[in-house]
Amino acid sequence: MSDKWYSGVTRYQWLVLVIACAGWMFDVYEGQIFNITRNDMLREILNNDEAAAKVWGDYFLAIFLAGGTLGGLVFGSLADRYGRRPIMIMTILMYSIFSGLTYFANDIYTVGILRFLVALGIGGEWAVAASLVAEVFPRKARAHAAGIFHASSILGTWLAALSGILVGTNWRFAYLLGVLPALLIVWVRASVKEPEKWQEARSSEVSGKVGSFRELLSDRRWSWHAIGGLLLAAVGLGTFWSVTVAGQDLVRELLLASGADQATASGRSKFAYGIVQAAGGGLGLLAFGPLCARFGRKPTFIGFQLAALVIVPVVCFVPQTYGQIVGLLPIFGFLTLGIHSGFAIYFPELFPTHIRATGASFCFNGGRLMAVPVLLFSGWLKGRPEVSLAYAVTGLSLLFVVGILIVFTLPETKDRDLVEANP
Template identity: 80%
Template sequence: MTVDPNDPYAPPNDAESSAPAVSNDDDSSGPWYRGVTRYQWLILVIACAGWVFDVYEGQIFNITRNDMLLQVLDGNTAAVKAWGDNFLAIFLAGGTIGGLLFGSLADRYGRRPIMIATILMYSIFSGLTFFANDIYVIGILRFLVALGIGGEWAVAASLVAEVFTRRARAQAAGIFHASSILGTWLAALSGILVGSHWRYAYLLGVLPALLIVWVRASVKEPERWQATKSKTAGARAGSFRDLLLNSRWNGLAIRGMLLAAVGLGTFWSVTVAGQDLVRELLLSLGISPEEAGTRSKFAYGIVQATGGGLGLLSFGPLAARFGRKPTFIAFQAMALLIVPIVCFLPQSYAQMLVILPVFGFLTLGMHSGYAIYFPELFPTHIRATGASFCFNGGRLLAVPVLLFSGWLKGREDVPLEYAVSGLSLLFLLGIAVILTMPETKQRDLVEE
């Protein structure tokens, strides 16, 4: 077979490969994890641990925001809805800036030191939220937490992609992103345990700082990164100029960002709305606000999140079997169908608990694809930069969605069910975007 030398996704010439850290063994017999080394498992566990606490820091606001905002805003319920989505928009903006900054630094200075810096950042500022009493101070702290969270994802996703073999990469990256469900569960359990004493849930956010000791002792820079660093002498490493002005990569970066924007925008405006849909249903059935709040936390943080976790775990094997593009398309098409079902069909709490896992599976599962797909689109010297640009740039594009979502859900003449169903139409845009992008199944990571 003739290989186009200008195709960055062409199968590699193993004789010329400059990436000794990752085997290009095409033997597909046996389970995907056969041959995975102890160090590769260690890297996956560390990446997952960082991502678990990363997600905890983001989700704990969703779990505690009503209690927090009611207290800080002196019980002004009208302001709570507006500030809730405004805070999510602030969080997405901070994640974008942090992701772009730390992703570039990780390509330039290495994966390990930047991972340490990001974990330290989101741990400290989450803990400081315990002492905050002013709505604007909390907003600043959430922005700073988001800076660290955005950067940590890009570094960890690139690290997993570079350490694992082509044969195991999709499954490993899928497991990495799926570990986020543990962060959601941890946030849900913390929210339930602390009740209205929301400050203690943020104080627990200091614990990830302990990960730094483990990272310093265990993580080595991937040989791919070291080889590229030596070859380029750092001149192009982490270069936004190379990413955005080079025609080989800029189109992929923009389309990847749009793809992530759909997933992130629908997550914060549609998936997270599962908790609000449950609470509204319970209130309509005459359940007290306190009981409705507790039950909705459980329904969202445990029941729906369990379905979401299974979706995240499923994406990797499905992408390895059928390809990245078909899997993205299938998840988004089915998500478009399930949203109006969960909005209008359930008439009782029990019925809602049956449908919510499917809702979580389909609307959240596609997010594993970002950790799998984005690092495969870009060469080593801008891999974290490119992956971060896609994922965290998608956060920035999702901000208008969040602002619109807050406005729409705050309107008294628009029922929540209709607002959420309308916002789910964004999945159509996601399908249109992925149709224009390349398939990376069974292709090695791009080097140049």
């Protein structure tokens, strides 16, 4: 029994994992509810202009990534300076309130502003939660716990999908549910303590460098870890928003081409993406942690991305019926989404405690900013009538090649204690 990864994990450590998962689940709900409802939302706001809806859809995703970047960088640094708990509370409150206010949006620019503000909170919350899990769990359980933390995103995707299906074209009601995470604040205040590692860093000789971007980028021990991690996240996030979420649109186009009406195509594509594909994605997220623990972080990243290069064109060109594409979507989700657990596992391991949230946030949320040009290009490419969606998505999936090359330049952290700086 002693060789099990979870042996010796305390009740408090499990509690921290549950709270982190709950926060991340609602993070993802706030992001995915837009993917689920955007066709209905944009058709209403843009008076059924399909071409404009496609372009604005990816523009809003780019705005969302930019907001997540800024929020992550700011709140990640603040979490290193002032503690994990207060910043987690602040970020949850922020994304909850502005999601709920989307219910009242009536024009394209108000939607864009609110999506940006929601993203500020989401970007910050991830960095705090990922660092907290890494610092609280012991070395042998760290990859598994961090993998479970990131895999909880599937619950947010399912919640968004079910909300989208239940509200139908009445998309505004789905955003009201975004207020519910504010209730987490009471639980966080009552249950979460600052990790010992953070308290030690605050009182150590490196305390003056806590949360410092200058320390992160000027010290050669950490600077390439930060840049390489940022580029790796940019590949993962760019392909997620331009490739993975396109599963819904691929299903919708197949159904429309088969003679289905708009309402039927919308409902069945939401189910295929939000439930079926998301189930495969969730399994990929859960599998990534144990595979990292067994084979190492780098081989697992490389293997998933190589396999993703194969499955994307298969899903884009092979299916001829709804049943066929639904059968492939779980594999598509498993391989294109699974690497995201690696970010929660790998990035906190690359940096010492006094800049851990800063560094992890710089990688993950800086990757959001680097992914913005991908989203803008994706919106332009998918909006061109002479380029089919299948060719556009397949072309965008070539970014996984870049991801593989980046992984080769980064260190392996398997079986290593969390790194600490020597001042």
